[in-house]
Amino acid sequence: MSSLRYLALQEMASEDKKVAHYGGKRITSMFAANVFTGRAMREYLSDEAYKSLMNSAKSGTKIDRKMADQIAAGMKAWAEERGVTHFTHWFQPLTGTTAEKHDSFFTIKSDGTAIEIFDGDALIQQEPDASSFPNGGIRATFEARGYTAWDPSSPAFIMEAANGKTLCIPTIFIAYNGESLDYKAPLLKSIAALDKAAVEVCNYFDKNVTKVTATLGWEQEYFVIDETLANARPDLVMCGRTLVGHSPAKGQQLEDHYFGSIPDRVYEFMQDFEQESYKLGIPLRTRHNEVAPGQFECAPIFEEVNIAVDHNSLLMDVMNKVAKRHKLKVLLHEKPFAGVNGSGKHNNWSLATDTGVNLLAPGKTPRTNLMFLTFFVNAIKAVHDHADLLRAAIASANNDHRLGANEAPPAIISVYIGKYLTEVLDEVETRVKDKFSEQDEVILKLDIHKQIPELLMDNTDRNRTSPFAFTGNKFEFRAVGSSANCGSPMTVLNTIMAQSLKNFKRDVDALIEKGEKKEVALMHVLRDYITKSKAIRFEGDNYSDAWAEEAKKRGLNNFKTTPEALDAFVTDAAKKVFFENNIYSERELDARHEILLEEYVKKVQIEARILGYMATNHILPAAVNYQNVLAENVRGLKDLGLGEGSYKAQLNILKVVSGHIQEINDNVEAMIEARKKANNTEDMHKRAAMYCNDVKTYFEKIRYHADKLELLVEDKTWPLPKYRELLYLR
Numbered sequence: 001m002s003s004l005r006y007l008a009l010q011e012m013a014s015e016d017k018k019v020a021h022y023g024g025k026r027i028t029s030m031f032a033a034n035v036f037t038g039r040a041m042r043e044y045l046s047d048e049a050y051k052s053l054m055n056s057a058k059s060g061t062k063i064d065r066k067m068a069d070q071i072a073a074g075m076k077a078w079a080e081e082r083g084v085t086h087f088t089h090w091f092q093p094l095t096g097t098t099a100e101k102h103d104s105f106f107t108i109k110s111d112g113t114a115i116e117i118f119d120g121d122a123l124i125q126q127e128p129d130a131s132s133f134p135n136g137g138i139r140a141t142f143e144a145r146g147y148t149a150w151d152p153s154s155p156a157f158i159m160e161a162a163n164g165k166t167l168c169i170p171t172i173f174i175a176y177n178g179e180s181l182d183y184k185a186p187l188l189k190s191i192a193a194l195d196k197a198a199v200e201v202c203n204y205f206d207k208n209v210t211k212v213t214a215t216l217g218w219e220q221e222y223f224v225i226d227e228t229l230a231n232a233r234p235d236l237v238m239c240g241r242t243l244v245g246h247s248p249a250k251g252q253q254l255e256d257h258y259f260g261s262i263p264d265r266v267y268e269f270m271q272d273f274e275q276e277s278y279k280l281g282i283p284l285r286t287r288h289n290e291v292a293p294g295q296f297e298c299a300p301i302f303e304e305v306n307i308a309v310d311h312n313s314l315l316m317d318v319m320n321k322v323a324k325r326h327k328l329k330v331l332l333h334e335k336p337f338a339g340v341n342g343s344g345k346h347n348n349w350s351l352a353t354d355t356g357v358n359l360l361a362p363g364k365t366p367r368t369n370l371m372f373l374t375f376f377v378n379a380i381k382a383v384h385d386h387a388d389l390l391r392a393a394i395a396s397a398n399n400d401h402r403l404g405a406n407e408a409p410p411a412i413i414s415v416y417i418g419k420y421l422t423e424v425l426d427e428v429e430t431r432v433k434d435k436f437s438e439q440d441e442v443i444l445k446l447d448i449h450k451q452i453p454e455l456l457m458d459n460t461d462r463n464r465t466s467p468f469a470f471t472g473n474k475f476e477f478r479a480v481g482s483s484a485n486c487g488s489p490m491t492v493l494n495t496i497m498a499q500s501l502k503n504f505k506r507d508v509d510a511l512i513e514k515g516e517k518k519e520v521a522l523m524h525v526l527r528d529y530i531t532k533s534k535a536i537r538f539e540g541d542n543y544s545d546a547w548a549e550e551a552k553k554r555g556l557n558n559f560k561t562t563p564e565a566l567d568a569f570v571t572d573a574a575k576k577v578f579f580e581n582n583i584y585s586e587r588e589l590d591a592r593h594e595i596l597l598e599e600y601v602k603k604v605q606i607e608a609r610i611l612g613y614m615a616t617n618h619i620l621p622a623a624v625n626y627q628n629v630l631a632e633n634v635r636g637l638k639d640l641g642l643g644e645g646s647y648k649a650q651l652n653i654l655k656v657v658s659g660h661i662q663e664i665n666d667n668v669e670a671m672i673e674a675r676k677k678a679n680n681t682e683d684m685h686k687r688a689a690m691y692c693n694d695v696k697t698y699f700e701k702i703r704y705h706a707d708k709l710e711l712l713v714e715d716k717t718w719p720l721p722k723y724r725e726l727l728y729l730r
Contacts, residue, residue, distance in 0.1 A: 008232040032281035034158040044074035056152040068120025076118035079167040089126040089148035090168040092183045094134040136591025145176040183487030190494035193581040197501035205371040211354040216308035219299040221343035223331040229721040230329040240333035243611045246707040247339035248724040273322040282311045292340035293727040309486045332483040335401035342402035343482035350474040361473035382500035384533035387413035388568035393492040395565035397603040399481035409467035414538040416466035465542035563688040597688045604691040618719045626713045630654040660705040671698035
């Protein structure tokens with residue numbers, strides 16, 4: 001009874017639970033309290049400095065040194081009044097986590113005087129070691145220099161942790177020669193590219209539009225388990241998921257957890273991390289139980305995509321820190337438990353103009369509906385033309401376990417738009433076979449036009465099996481993994497949409513130059529795009545084998561593993577779309593491909609090592625001990641001369657246990673050999689393929705026998721917390 005598992009269970013039962021609540025405070029009273037908002041800027045900056053910062057945030061204009069000094073001084077004064085002593089450039093390297101290096105305001109002048117200072121140079125740029133972060137060969141070990149550069153479009157904030165406060169400056173992270181080494185720099189470029197392309201198309205309909213903003217509302221799914229139980233599992237500590245573990249008798253089959261009453265301890269944790277999030281300006285709106293036991297979700301109000309990506313990265317950090325206060329552990333892995341749903345991060349994406357129009361919301365007039373249809377069709381065309389890039393953008397070792405399971409979209413990228421909008425597109429496509437006449441300029445005044453405004457909520461059903469679904473006034477990219485940085489899929493989505501809009505304008509202008517009226521030209525091109533992108537549209541069950549066969553006939557790819565999916569980043573088509581929109585250089589694309597492959601290899605490698613360790617140091621010793629108990633029992637009954645019938649059951653169990661022990665031992669040894677062979681392969685692409693196709697094949701084999709032993713070995717001697725404890729005890 002002294003195993004780590006039982007000690008963890010005893011400690012969990014004796015823990016003092018931390019109580020968290022809002023204490024009668026309104027959310028509005030704490031919202032953005034730790035953010036250098038416009039109101040704070042007004043108070044701490046001169047009019048000149050305030051206008052300079054606002055212009056830079058909105059239009060990307062450069063801030064000169066004099067203004068930077070003023071902004072830094074005001075930011076420092078604001079932070080110091082709130083007890084801040086240090087600042088950091090907060091960035092999002094390609095590690096999948098956030099990064100920060102703290103510097104104090106404190107310094108000593110040449111005459112020995114101690115002062116506190118924060119100038120424009122420190123605000124605008126810092127120099128972390130670029131060779132120590134994933135860089136895909138862009139930086140050699142002896143070439144360490146890299147830069148973090150301030151992003152004025154994302155407000156500074158104060159992070160509170162361990163009774164300390166730090167001023168955080170959101171930044172991009174680039175190498176010495178300017179190559180991007182993070183998620184934010186390409187995202188900002190994609191936002192600019194999409195803005196330019198979208199404004200030019202909007203001006204067909206409304207000359208007053210001068211800016212188009214991509215918006216994002218993410219839905220963060222996660223599991224919560226007891227920290228002491230998690231710490232008793234090496235796989236959860238090192239990998240974030242369980243590599244072994246038999247499904248409990250009760251999983252999610254009763255469907256009683258979804259939207260159920262939130263457990264008290266989790267509810268206290270939720271209130272705590274929500275309050276921390278509100279202070280940081282993260283506009284959380286919803287919380288609820290998800291489908292799997294121990295699984296939950298939170299979601300915010302929509303924001304500009306750059307801010308939304310920052311806030312999601314920040315939220316994941318906040319959740320992990322706050323969980324420790326409650327002696328809980330948050331699992332953001334896409335598939336922490338076998339046999340129950342994994343976790344995603346649905347990315348709800350739309351476009352908004354500076355005139356207050358949601359470009360993916362059907363309007364109430366022929367003109368606004370034509371604008372809606374233009375952007376709607378272009379989004380579908382973008383996904384059709386670059387489906388493989390979207391698949392690559394959500395590829396990871398973690399997400400491979402989730403995609404295609406019965407709670408997530410499959411690896412085949414398709415678009416769902418619903419019955420009524422399908423009828424609209426079919427009507428536009430088939431109404432006129434050859435060309436549009438003068439009368440057909442007003443095609444959108446037909447009865448189909450009357451249906452569109454009603455689609456906002458009710459007439460577009462949701463297809464939970466679709467990777468990319470239209471849900472009334474936005475597209476929901478459901479295939480994004482729960483631990484992912486939203487910057488990657490949003491960069492790709494913004495870029496391919498920008499490319500589609502650029503192509504659309506080129507095609508429309510060409511027809512106008514030939515003498516077609518604008519409305520006729522728009523309809524001709526829309527009809528052409530509808531026809532050419534039809535293969536990507538699918539309204540049925542994406543889980544079915546029939547769809548996989550149909551998708552193959554349509555020419556849609558089904559990249560089930562990360563190594564094959566990532567190759568889409570380095571195709572000629574990918575390079576063309578990224579180069580033309582100034583998102584990545586060829587060197588940056590090749591580097592990212594290398595980084596993502598290496599990350600895949602390392603994650604699978606770590607899991608293989610932990611699985612081997614758990615098998616030989618936890619599972620086999622417990623099984624061998626039980627084997628000895630059975631053998632001793634059989635031997636004793638034999639010695640008593642009671643006959644074979646008295647120990648037949650024990651002997652059968654002994655044979656089964658011995659067989660599982662041998663299988664685990666053999667498969668662990670074979671896995672180690674496969675890993676050694678893969679590690680000796682220099683080419684990273686081949687190494688990733690070997691880890692995927694050779695090393696990983698042993699995971700399920702080992703797990704199968706380990707899980708069978710869990711059912712056989714005496715409960716009190718089984719060393720690892722079981723699923724029923726991890727998922728139901730808190």
